[in-house]
Amino acid sequence: MSTEEKKNFPISQDSKNIFKPKNEDEASQIVKNLYKNKIPVEIIGLGSKKFIGNKLQCSKTLDLSNLSGIIDYFPEELYIKVKACTSIIEIEKKLNEHNQHLSFETLDFGYIFLGKSNKGTAAGSVSCNFAGSRRFKAGSVRDYVLGFRGVNGKGDIIKSGGTVVKNVTGYDLSKLITGSFGTLVALTEITFKVLPKKPFNRTIVIHEITKKEIANLFNKISNSSSEVTGSMYLPLESNNNKFKNNNEEIFKFNDLKYSGPYIAIRVDGSKKSIEEKINNLSIELDLINKKTSILDYYQSDLFWQKVNNLELFSNTKNTILRIVIPPSKIVNLLEYFDEHYRYFIDWCGSLVWLEASELTEEKFFSLKKFIVELEGYLTVIKQSDESLSIKENFTVNETLLNISKKIKESFDPKKIFNPGKMYKEI
Numbered sequence: 001m002s003t004e005e006k007k008n009f010p011i012s013q014d015s016k017n018i019f020k021p022k023n024e025d026e027a028s029q030i031v032k033n034l035y036k037n038k039i040p041v042e043i044i045g046l047g048s049k050k051f052i053g054n055k056l057q058c059s060k061t062l063d064l065s066n067l068s069g070i071i072d073y074f075p076e077e078l079y080i081k082v083k084a085c086t087s088i089i090e091i092e093k094k095l096n097e098h099n100q101h102l103s104f105e106t107l108d109f110g111y112i113f114l115g116k117s118n119k120g121t122a123a124g125s126v127s128c129n130f131a132g133s134r135r136f137k138a139g140s141v142r143d144y145v146l147g148f149r150g151v152n153g154k155g156d157i158i159k160s161g162g163t164v165v166k167n168v169t170g171y172d173l174s175k176l177i178t179g180s181f182g183t184l185v186a187l188t189e190i191t192f193k194v195l196p197k198k199p200f201n202r203t204i205v206i207h208e209i210t211k212k213e214i215a216n217l218f219n220k221i222s223n224s225s226s227e228v229t230g231s232m233y234l235p236l237e238s239n240n241n242k243f244k245n246n247n248e249e250i251f252k253f254n255d256l257k258y259s260g261p262y263i264a265i266r267v268d269g270s271k272k273s274i275e276e277k278i279n280n281l282s283i284e285l286d287l288i289n290k291k292t293s294i295l296d297y298y299q300s301d302l303f304w305q306k307v308n309n310l311e312l313f314s315n316t317k318n319t320i321l322r323i324v325i326p327p328s329k330i331v332n333l334l335e336y337f338d339e340h341y342r343y344f345i346d347w348c349g350s351l352v353w354l355e356a357s358e359l360t361e362e363k364f365f366s367l368k369k370f371i372v373e374l375e376g377y378l379t380v381i382k383q384s385d386e387s388l389s390i391k392e393n394f395t396v397n398e399t400l401l402n403i404s405k406k407i408k409e410s411f412d413p414k415k416i417f418n419p420g421k422m423y424k425e426i
Contacts, residue, residue, distance in 0.1 A: 020063040024149065024157060024188040030062065031186060031416075032155030040419045043182040045085040048109055048120030049128055052381055053181055053393050053421045064123070067188055070094060078194055079146055084123035084187040091122060095194055103195045104141050105132025108309040112382055115315040123187040129179030130322075132308035133230040133266070136222070136347040142178035144193045150177070150185035153412025161191065176407060182418045183426060184411040198268035201229070203300040204278060206265070207258040207291040209233065215331050217263055217285065218349035222327070224284050226277035230266030230304055233345040242318065242357035243342045250311050251303065257293045266304060310353060312344060317385040319359045321367075323352040325376030336370055356384075364390055371395070394422050401425065 019041075021027040034041055042058040044050055045065055065085045072081040075098040082091060088106050095101050107130050110118025126148070129141045147161025160173035177185050209217065214233055221231045237245040248259065267277040282288065295303055313320055325333055327349030337343065340363075342355040356363075371378050377395035396404070401423060408415065408426040415426065 017059055018061045018063050020066055022066050024067070024151070027062070027064065027067070027186055027188060028151050028155050028157050030155075031151050031153070034060065034062075034416050035154050035414055038414050038416065040416045043186050043418055045121040045123050046087065046118070048118045049124050051113060052109075052128065052379075053418075054391060054424070056418060056421060058419070062186060064186060064188070065121075068121075071189065075100060075194075079191055080194055081189060081191040082122050083189055084150070085121040087121055088119035088125060091192075096197075099197050100194045101197045102144065102192060103134060103138040104144055105134045105138075105304075105308055107132050109381070111309050111311050111314040112316060112320055117309065122190045122192070126178050126187065126190055127180065127182050133232060133304055133346050136231075136350055137227070137229050140178075142175050145174040145178055146191040146193050148174055148177060148185075148187055148191065149189035150187040152185055153414060153417050157188075158185070159189075181421050183408060183421055184417065186417065198270075200271055200274055200297050201266055201268045201300050201304075202274050202278065202297060203230075203295040203303055204265045204267075204281060204287075205256060205262050205293040205295065206285070206287065207260055207262045207293070209261050209263050211235075211331060211334050214263070214334070214345070215328060215349060218327050218330070220285055221263075221265055221281075222348045224281060226267055226280045226284070227269075228265055228281075228348070229268050230307075231263065231346075231348040232307055233261070233263045233349075235261045235343065238339060238342045240339045240342070240357060242340075243355065244314075244316065246312060246314070250306055253295055253299045253303065255293055255295050255299055258291050264303065266300060307344075307346065312342075313353070313355055316355060316382070319356045319364075319380070319384040319388065319390075320382040321354040321356060322379040322381050323354060323371055323376055324350060325352065325371065325374055326350070329374040329376065332374055333371070333376070336367070358386075359384060359388060361388065361390065364388075368392075368395065391424070396423060 019030045021030055039060055040058045041060040041062045042056045043062045043064065067083040068085045069083050070080065070086060071083060073094060080091065106119055106125055108117055108119045110116055125141055126145060131140045149159040152158050218231065221228050234247060237247050265281065267274055269277065330345065330349045333352065340357050343352055345352050368378050372395065380390050380393035383390055404423065405426055
């Protein structure tokens, strides 16, 4: 970089080559200089999801953590506008004051990497597009992004969408940048649609479920008229000593009457409506002769927090994989697992969180191939602390990869943003 460029650079580099803009304009100027000199950069916020995806070889880092704070919040209009690196905790606290929430439910990867909570930022949730247990009914993160502002790979400030829930004008770029892991835009502002929280929720737990029953039960639950907002399956613990068997420790509740594998089902609403929904589910799922437990509001709320916190995998040294699959194929996948795998199923049969011990690259690609054959896809969330080095952390076919390349070229023609984070070609 020339002396003149350094002089005009809005923020000097520290010893670690980290740029930390105070606002959107500074971020724009930094990226313009990086673009001019074709210097790749890693984009980070609070770093809660930094470890997901391929390892980057960038010598420069664009730290956007200063871009934090709530800009606008109008509960009656059902939206909140925040700076990109506003913490999810701050957003949830503000929404809770008005009995509202981010309906997709945020995930907390802090327990996997740190053994404690770290929900990260608004931009982190949008960049990953990873939603919690309510996803199969409420939709994904991208369904709640009304608009954004950000800086593209040339340093131009761009914006899309607005603050109106029914905004349908123009092409919705929000859908493109959500789930792009910072490879397209350095986000500076995000506007979320928010919804009122239901006053209560309770959880029905059906015990002693066999693998053969899972797909049929999930299908009935998904098609139930009782508006189920969460349904997960927890199997028996593994006998492999490579895993920390903590099911009973994590999900220890007074009203959880039996041990063993179970399916948990959440229903929301008023106390009266919840009672009706529980009665309807008892009939629809033929629960009269089954062993069941019912968690009250406080236990139910904590139960689903622990599910979305992925606390079962706290401080694991093993590989963590995220698998999305058609619910009808879930039993086929479970039959594939042996003693080297530990898992639970969410999204009413569509999502599998998998912990794998002693996973070789050969075993990984065999599993990945099998999942693709089942019309699913796999994402590597955390690689083992052992010598395993997986370079294909995301599943993509050639058609989607070619589309992704064209989109990348449009937003970031010199490929300076998080190069290779998702796919080595972009």
